[in-house]
Amino acid sequence: MSEQNAGVKRVKAKTTRRPSSAPEPVRLDIDGVLADRDTSILVCCGSGGVGKTTTAAALALRAAEQGRTVCVLTIDPARRLAQALGLVELDNTPRAVRGFDASAGGSLDAMMLDMKSTFDEVIEAHASPEKAAEILSNPFYVALSSSFAGTQEYMAMEKLGQLHAHGAWDLIVVDTPPSRSALDFLDAPERLSALLDGRFIKLLLAPTKGPARLLTTGFGLVTSTLNKVLGSQVLTDMQTFVAAFDTLFGGFRERAKQTFSVLQDEQTAFFVIATAEPAALREASYFVERLAADDMPLAGVVINRVHDSRLIPITVPQAESAAARLSTGTTLERGVGELLEVHAERLTVADKENRLRERFSAAHRDVPVAAIPALAGDVHDIEGLREIGESLAH
Amino acid sequence: MKTSTALHIVSGKGGTGKTSVAGALAMSLAKAGSKVLLCEVEGRQGFAQLFETEPLPYEERLMARSEDGGEVYVLAIDPEAALLEYLQMYYRLGRVGRLLDKFGIIDFATTIAPGVRDVLLTGKVYEAARRRVGGARSDFVYDAVVVDAPPTGRIGRFLGVNDDVAGLAKVGPIKSQSESIMTMMRAPQTSVHLVTILEEMPVQETLDGIRELEGDGIKVGSVIVNMVRPPLLSAETMAAMESGDLDEAAVSAVLDSVSLPAGAASGLLEGGRAHIERQELQNEQHNVLESSGARLLTLPRIAGGVDVAALGELAPFLKELA
Numbered sequence: 282m283s284e285q286n287a288g289v290k291r292v293k294a295k296t297t298r299r300p301s302s303a304p305e306p307v308r309l310d311i312d313g314v315l316a317d318r319d320t321s322i323l324v325c326c327g328s329g330g331v332g333k334t335t336t337a338a339a340l341a342l343r344a345a346e347q348g349r350t351v352c353v354l355t356i357d358p359a360r361r362l363a364q365a366l367g368l369v370e371l372d373n374t375p376r377a378v379r380g381f382d383a384s385a386g387g388s389l390d391a392m393m394l395d396m397k398s399t400f401d402e403v404i405e406a407h408a409s410p411e412k413a414a415e416i417l418s419n420p421f422y423v424a425l426s427s428s429f430a431g432t433q434e435y436m437a438m439e440k441l442g443q444l445h446a447h448g449a450w451d452l453i454v455v456d457t458p459p460s461r462s463a464l465d466f467l468d469a470p471e472r473l474s475a476l477l478d479g480r481f482i483k484l485l486l487a488p489t490k491g492p493a494r495l496l497t498t499g500f501g502l503v504t505s506t507l508n509k510v511l512g513s514q515v516l517t518d519m520q521t522f523v524a525a526f527d528t529l530f531g532g533f534r535e536r537a538k539q540t541f542s543v544l545q546d547e548q549t550a551f552f553v554i555a556t557a558e559p560a561a562l563r564e565a566s567y568f569v570e571r572l573a574a575d576d577m578p579l580a581g582v583v584i585n586r587v588h589d590s591r592l593i594p595i596t597v598p599q600a601e602s603a604a605a606r607l608s609t610g611t612t613l614e615r616g617v618g619e620l621l622e623v624h625a626e627r628l629t630v631a632d633k634e635n636r637l638r639e640r641f642s643a644a645h646r647d648v649p650v651a652a653i654p655a656l657a658g659d660v661h662d663i664e665g666l667r668e669i670g671e672s673l674a675h
Numbered sequence: 676m677k678t679s680t681a682l683h684i685v686s687g688k689g690g691t692g693k694t695s696v697a698g699a700l701a702m703s704l705a706k707a708g709s710k711v712l713l714c715e716v717e718g719r720q721g722f723a724q725l726f727e728t729e730p731l732p733y734e735e736r737l738m739a740r741s742e743d744g745g746e747v748y749v750l751a752i753d754p755e756a757a758l759l760e761y762l763q764m765y766y767r768l769g770r771v772g773r774l775l776d777k778f779g780i781i782d783f784a785t786t787i788a789p790g791v792r793d794v795l796l797t798g799k800v801y802e803a804a805r806r807r808v809g810g811a812r813s814d815f816v817y818d819a820v821v822v823d824a825p826p827t828g829r830i831g832r833f834l835g836v837n838d839d840v841a842g843l844a845k846v847g848p849i850k851s852q853s854e855s856i857m858t859m860m861r862a863p864q865t866s867v868h869l870v871t872i873l874e875e876m877p878v879q880e881t882l883d884g885i886r887e888l889e890g891d892g893i894k895v896g897s898v899i900v901n902m903v904r905p906p907l908l909s910a911e912t913m914a915a916m917e918s919g920d921l922d923e924a925a926v927s928a929v930l931d932s933v934s935l936p937a938g939a940a941s942g943l944l945e946g947g948r949a950h951i952e953r954q955e956l957q958n959e960q961h962n963v964l965e966s967s968g969a970r971l972l973t974l975p976r977i978a979g980g981v982d983v984a985a986l987g988e989l990a991p992f993l994k995e996l997a
Contacts, residue, residue, distance in 0.1 A: 329826060330690015330877075357828070359876035503774055515849075559980050560724070561690075593942040595935055603933045616912035616921045617929040620943040623907050623950045629978050657952035659875045 309581035309649035327554035343670035345389035361661030434469030550580035557634035581649035687870030705745030709818035866896025
């Protein structure tokens with residue numbers, strides 16, 4: 282079996298293929314995924330602005346209302362969505378969401394990730410109080426924990442690991458950070474551990490001892506260059522930081538590796554979120570391929586904000602020519618002409634989206650797809666999330 | 676003519692189309708006769724996709740020319756190449772440059788060391804915006820530099836990173852270099868544009884962005900409102916729908932009179948109501964932006980996404996910035 286097939290093998294068993302070989306995409310059976318008690322982690326990923334957070338919240342709500350004990354970890358929810366989930370402060374603690382239907386015996390907690398305090402907590406939990414204090418005040422740590430591009434992804438992974446280990450929930454739904462690329466979520470932990478294995482770091486830690494001496498002739502030149510360019514105090518801060526951090530990092534790396542392997546496990550299901558636009562679908566393609574290459578279980582692709590033609594049997598040219606004729610008529614005739622223009626605009630968008638979706642499904646034949654129709658307004662309450670869950674499942 | 680180089684930094688929430696807007700702005704400046712450098716800094720090859728070419732190397736490449744002699748060059752800034760170039764330019768470190776690479780320092784500096792990546796990216800922008808044709812008093816090479824910058828959530832850190840570094844490095848050339856970059860970011864010929872769409876979250880993020888940047892002493896030039904849907908229903912039609920004069924029976928009758936299926940009436944009315952709801956939400960968000968006092972520029976929605984042809988369509992809407 283090729284790697285490509287391995288990535289979607291579990292999904293195939295859960296979805297029913299249509300008997301015909303028509304290019305119809307495989308339907309994503311959302312309720313099947315949510316009902317599977319062996320699935321304990323859902324990860325929603327995709328490029329920025331495609332509705333990851335809303336989709337994650339809708340999936341979590343639907344699972345909870347079907348009886349699962351759910352925690353949804355959001356990264357950066359819109360204000361009103363956060364309010365709907367009862368998330369009024371960024372305090373890194375899961376809190377019960379009110380207003381959902383608990384009649385199936387489920388529960389729903391939500392939390393918002395605070396990357397800096399997650400990082401601080403890790404330091405405090407694994408270092409002696411003196412060492413922790415030293416690290417927390419080092420300028421390199423402050424920069425790393427608040428602005429390193431990748432820390433957010435790493436901390437999301439760390440938090441996921443903590444929630445999973447906690448054991449209070451049988452399903453954790455994770456929203457991924459708004460990265461420049463959807464792949465950052467998978468790559469960030471690797472990048473952070475690369476920091477610790479780098480030769481440079483090892484040299485910073487032991488620049489003048491024993492067998493490393495040969496190297497250090499070159500290294501002396503390097504440090505003097507760095508001193509010249511950065512100023513000596515930066516290098517000292519850097520050395521202090523690395524020395525203080527070194528003992529901690531083994532644990533970091535170990536946990537990142539563990540979380541990564543949990544993501545490869547059968548208990549995880551990835552949802553790739555996109556919109557029916559070229560850039561978002563291109564990102565979705567990269568992600569689908571990457572998940573397959575890393576042997577991570579893809580449940581399917583969710584295409585958000587899809588326009589349908591509403592089954593109105595009037596084509597764009599018909600609508601446009603009738604609208605032109607009606608534009609000189611009575612108030613009511615002009616009104617119908619305008620309604621036909623609204624229909625023509627929507628149909629034009631729907632046609633373009635359909636072509637893009639067909640192209641995507643042709644390139645990823647085995648990947649199940651679900652579409653969420655474009656809503657006129659923003660989603661900002663439980664009822665809205667419930668509707669999204671409904672349309673995902675049907 | 677090129678006595679100073681205008682610097683345009685384009686940011687915006689993911690999904691609002693900032694890369695397309697940066698491209699359209701460069702085209703608009705070139706149409707006015709300017710020689711423009713369009714930079715990308717996130718390694719996404721967004722411009723290669725936008726201009727439908729192969730991935731761009733670390734090299735200023737002519738991408739478009741206008742009838743009035745304006746030109747658009749495109750550069751994908753790569754932090755590693757920028758670091759080696761910087762060391763070579765300022766310290767003539769041929770051999771040490773290679774040593775740095777061997778010790779993994781280039782990798783460390785560009786991927787992991789806090790802020791260094793952003794310093795290198797903004798540093799390269801600084802270099803391009805200050806580059807002259809010849810000696811110290813000669814003309815600048817570019818009339819304008821347009822940067823497709825990181826998204827709103829990171830823009831404050833990206834532009835302010837030199838402040839942080841200037842704070843980290845207490846002495847030395849990096850400190851004075853970062854200080855010059857920060858001076859340029861706050862200079863009158865620099866403007867930051869935030870791209871948004873008329874939805875709640877991007878608008879909120881835009882307002883937060885304006886506040887954050889202004890707190891850092893960086894002025895926001897304009898808010899570019901992208902993908903705006905034009906209203907298709909007149910006030911008269913909306914009133915007729917509201918009053919019930921334009922109900923299903925009335926619509927059916929008119930459809931019948933132009934030989935279209937009368938059964939489409941309820942679907943058309945439903946589509947009309949959704950259109951009104953979207954327009955109201957757009958207006959609501961537009962008012963929120965307006966009340967912030969920011970200068971607003973509006974770009975229409977291009978059905979099916981922006982390609983090279985659409986850039987030319989959008990460019991006239993940004994003429995004001997040229």
